[in-house]
Amino acid sequence: MKPALKLIDKPSNEPTPAGSSPQIVRLHGWTDQGPLVAGESPQVPPRLARWSSSVSKDALVNACEVRQEALVVRTHDGDPVILALLAPPIGADTAPVVAPDVLVDGRRVELVANEELTLRCGDACISLMKDGRVVVRGVQVETRAKGANRIRGGTVEIN
Numbered sequence: 823m824k825p826a827l828k829l830i831d832k833p834s835n836e837p838t839p840a841g842s843s844p845q846i847v848r849l850h851g852w853t854d855q856g857p858l859v860a861g862e863s864p865q866v867p868p869r870l871a872r873w874s875s876s877v878s879k880d881a882l883v884n885a886c887e888v889r890q891e892a893l894v895v896r897t898h899d900g901d902p903v904i905l906a907l908l909a910p911p912i913g914a915d916t917a918p919v920v921a922p923d924v925l926v927d928g929r930r931v932e933l934v935a936n937e938e939l940t941l942r943c944g945d946a947c948i949s950l951m952k953d954g955r956v957v958v959r960g961v962q963v964e965t966r967a968k969g970a971n972r973i974r975g976g977t978v979e980i981n
Contacts, residue, residue, distance in 0.1 A: 846908065847894045852886040859894055859902045873904035881907060 839850040850858040850868040871894065873882055882904070885892065891908040933939055938948045946960040965971055 843895070843897075844905065845894050846891050847890050847902070848891055849882075849886045850889065852883050857882055857886050857904065859892065859904065869900075869902055871902040871904050877904055877907060904917070 824867070847860040850860060852858070853870065855870055857871050859871045861867055861869055885907050890918065892904045893906045893908060894902045894904055896902055935950070937952050941948045947958075949955075949957040949959075
């Protein structure tokens, strides 16, 4: 394991490496290995981070769910270390931030929207509404099942 901080025996006149000063970054999610934080630039994907013992794992997991901001430093290798979680400004909207990207951990993909979530491709679209309605539209809609293909509802209308 690489050390999080490099100890310096004597002062140096060399400039510090880029990215070594504290940064405010958005948490991107939680994986089995730990939290993901924003990369050094938009072109760099989120990176697995270590965290300070002053930040509890439970608080960090909750913060990842709502994509909270955190104070981060980066090691000389660019690995992020979370120093603290940042609270939103007083009076700010504290609703969870909807992720602009998708976190895929190999087992599950979850997209979250506050009002409506729509998947669209050409003339086909699936919309999930806040009130629980699901709308599937397309030029032709097919359902296939190896087992029973059931339609259930309070009432079922066909044509």
